[in-house]
Amino acid sequence: MRLVNRILLGLVVGVLVGLVLNGVAQAGWVKGLDAYVLNPLGQIFLRLIKMLVAPLVLLSLIVGTAGMGNARKVGRVGAKIIAIYMITTALAVILGLVLAGVLAPGRGYQVPASFTFEPKPAPSVVDTLLNVIPTNPFEALMKGEMLQIIVFAILFGLALTALGERAKGLLQLLEVANEAVMKLIMWVMELAPYAVFALMARMVMAQGAGVLLPLGKYIVIVYVGCVLHAAWLYSLIVGWLGRISPIEFFKRAAPAMVVAFTTASSNATLPVTMQVSERNFGIRREIGSFTLPLGATVNMDGTALYQGVSALFLAQILGIPLTVSQMAIIVLSATLASIGTAGVPGAGVIMLAMVLQSVGIPVEAIGIIIGVDRVVDMVRTMMNVTGDLACTTAVARSEGAMEFPATIEVTTAGARQAVAG
Template sequence: MKKMQLTTKIFIGLALGIVLGIILQPNPEIANNYIKPFGTLFLNLIKLVIVPLVFSSLVVGACSMDDVRKLGRIGGKTVAYYLFTTAFAITIGLVLANITNVGGGYTIPADATYEIAAAPNVIETLLNIIPANPLKALVDGNMLQIIAFALIIGAGIIGIGEKGKNLQSFFDSFAEVMYKIIAVIMNFAPIGVFALITPVVAVNGPSVLLPLLKLIIVVYVGCALHAILTYSLTVWGFAKISPVQFFKGISPAMVFSYTTASSSATLPISMKRCEENLGVSKSICSFTLPLGATINMDGTAIYQGVCAIFIAQIYGIPLPMTAQLTIILTATLASIGTAGVPGAGMIMLGMVLHTVGLPIEGIAIIAGVDRILDMMRTMINVTGDAACSVVVAATEGELDRSVFEKTAKAK
């Protein structure tokens, strides 16, 4: 067991959790009361380091660029990649949903009602990126504000030159402490994954899944296609990295994000794997991944497209091409407009449905299987963050190809 790779251990924990979850379906309270707490404890340990890790690593990443113009250039590339892939993702979702007639034959339940939280407008979100009280942003875990504050501090350290070296060294040491803590916590990842997946399987049995199985399959196929087409082509086209090598390198983060359904909780693992398995420089990882965990929602975009068509079809409302183009535009912009908002996926879907005149009550039909859908869309979100990190690193000449040479020699 000591010689076994962490990825293999996590897969074993996932498989055992699924098996036990199936066994406990008649008594899901056992899974919730006695197994789930261990998963919650593991997630709390991960969340413990997220804010200090993101803040310190972003400051260090900004400082290591030595030039504010370079910081702006990398930021532009990162946001452009995220917006492009999000638009492409929702297009895949819409095409698949239309081809498969995803809502065909489904009967609307009589009690389908749903109230969605109000979504912030894009202007309000953009204004709130700069925190009036940065300490409050750190305490509340407001990622967009934390990112902005860290980049401002990093730019300020660059600006004063030699005088800022001591402060840079402090943040560098602080980030290394966080990495060490994460390394220790990750030893318990297989147990955490086991404890998190068991109650999900136990609670979401066939009675919940079977009526909406077609919707789940279409979303999963759309996410798989997006990963194969978009991420494979971009990492190969820009970085000349084999897609197999890419997915193998980031697989621990993919498995973990699928189980936890949390991009933020997976962030420490993504940073570690991008740097050690994919050769991305620490400065690029420190910038692209925290930003991606906040605003990149490729998997969520696929979910929006499929669910919008599903709801339109079950209510018998035709969606012309103009309305579907509106969905692409709305969901792409909403991925930033709802960044950092709890339940962003549901809020985004509510915005999309409202924009094209579809009944928001349709979300109630999907809510029962949302956790199953959330697991897959989160995994794609995390994978997209890693792909962006690789692409940006390659275009900036900060991709260490010796990492792949070592892997080849090991084989």
């Protein structure tokens, strides 16, 4: 069975098992099953993936930047990908606002008697700009500061390019190290179906179906918005700029999409995303290793759409009318906030606080939706990752750095099983 099918099977079985266990969640044997089987299995997979993220971003960006050959090409590719990322993010916020405005999920909703939320202070624009420059790159690697790692890796790659032949030996060593990390990723992905089962079973067992009902309309709008955003914008990008059938694109992107949905982390999915871009789309590593780590940090279409829907939803239930200019501020602030949103579960809630503050909506209102954040976090992360692949496909095609394979190569450790494309 292909890896993506095994992952999907793990997801479905995990949901069903979670629903069954939810009814007897307080039983001693269920607590033991959770503590000694489900939780360790999911955490082992997540920790292994997270273990590889920082070295993968560092090595792939250095090799990718140096592999482009000159600073001019790096600047050209960087300008293209950032422009596409920002445009798609802004359109995602607008779509979220339109859906929430037309369908009005907050009207008639009864605010809970008490809700609390302790907001973390959002960084200022100046602090965000300063924080991308690492004072100690080794500390950035230890803490997993993705923006700082990206900046250092790009600068180091440019320095290797400037050294020319003298850097050839070091570059070859880094390429081998990058290959070793990719091999580790192939091994770790063998655990993915079982980890997806464990993660979904735990989430459904803890939340149950009941938690979704009071905020059902809000959840549905976020999911529908993400699907619509992918169906029209990503299909347009891959069809027009990438010259790929949208159906074929989503079929080949499915492994990364499923892992993103279950882990709710763009960073944790990054190793899978890079493997899919190279093996299933034929994107040269010099492009994918530059655009995808960057996208996992700055391209957050799903998160931006969620922020637009959430802001209008909370304004509606609190009876706060928003003007056109305030909605424009939401678009701008959500687009900028997506740049600083860490690719880890739940990070979008922190940046939503900044968006709410920008238009005068009480930040404490986030407490109303915090209970179902994990449910919407999964679909918005899936859209974040799908957007990274769609935009990378367009840039790779424009640079002539894409050799679209006729078959889909399964990303398993050992065997290579292909199906007709």
